[in-house]
Amino acid sequence: MTRVPKAPDAQTERRSWRDVLAIHPACELLPSPSEDELKALAVDIAENGQLEPIRLTPSGSIIDGRSRLDAMEMIGVRTVAADGTLVDAVKSETEDGDPYALVMSLNVRRRQLTRAQKRKAALELLRQGPERSDRRIARLAGVDHKTVSRLRAEGETTGEIPRLDSTVGEDQKTRRRASGVKVFDDAKELNGMLVDEAKAKGSKAKHGRINVGTRARELAVAGDVPATIARKLTDEAGRLTFTATDAVALLQPPDN
Numbered sequence: 001m002t003r004v005p006k007a008p009d010a011q012t013e014r015r016s017w018r019d020v021l022a023i024h025p026a027c028e029l030l031p032s033p034s035e036d037e038l039k040a041l042a043v044d045i046a047e048n049g050q051l052e053p054i055r056l057t058p059s060g061s062i063i064d065g066r067s068r069l070d071a072m073e074m075i076g077v078r079t080v081a082a083d084g085t086l087v088d089a090v091k092s093e094t095e096d097g098d099p100y101a102l103v104m105s106l107n108v109r110r111r112q113l114t115r116a117q118k119r120k121a122a123l124e125l126l127r128q129g130p131e132r133s134d135r136r137i138a139r140l141a142g143v144d145h146k147t148v149s150r151l152r153a154e155g156e157t158t159g160e161i162p163r164l165d166s167t168v169g170e171d172q173k174t175r176r177r178a179s180g181v182k183v184f185d186d187a188k189e190l191n192g193m194l195v196d197e198a199k200a201k202g203s204k205a206k207h208g209r210i211n212v213g214t215r216a217r218e219l220a221v222a223g224d225v226p227a228t229i230a231r232k233l234t235d236e237a238g239r240l241t242f243t244a245t246d247a248v249a250l251l252q253p254p255d256n
Helices: 027-029 035-048 065-076 099-110 115-128 134-141 145-158 187-200 211-222 224-234 244-251
Strands: 053-057 062-063 093-094 166-168 172-175
Touching: 027 062, 027 099, 027 115, 035 065, 062 065, 062 099, 099 115, 099 134, 115 134, 134 145, 134 166, 145 224, 187 244, 211 224
Parallel strands: 053 093
Antiparallel strands: 053 062, 166 172
């Protein structure tokens, strides 16, 4: 088994890159490697050299390569010069495109991201750039655009993500967002909508049906936010029973 070489003892005159270089927020889209993963990377660099360059913004902030720099310092490689810039021996490139798009493109290709990690990245992309369209964020994060739509709806409900009238697609064109919320004048209209939805789904059988109020409470207990509950109730309309009483209850203003 190859061991990680120990850094030389005479390190007092050297500064870590973390002391002088800024880290771009795009780096926070994805989790840092574990200690074992970082040690494995250090071994690889010790044996094969630095294969991937460090990516920087035009102003010098790190976009991609934190782990490689940490791994190089683990094996005693000097990373920064006296003037606070990367030494010539460290391969680096300056990128002037979208840092978030770059980070996701590189890491989706380089790492085996879990569904949870991709979902978290999509949420962070929404927080950092809510003006991006759902499809644009979905492509960057490697998830379905419907997942991004749900994350946006939930974030807007909680106030975590601002509500915008329009978003910008990959073609840089601005488009107005279609409203996903319908306002009903009364309980009768709301009741009629859900009945029509159930008919459209072709479900008239009584087997397996559940009251909409009961189902809404189940989802709330499970921790779903109102926007998610509304979406799930719509998706399940074919198996829900719904009365005028339920409609009136849903239309009551919340207690302050």
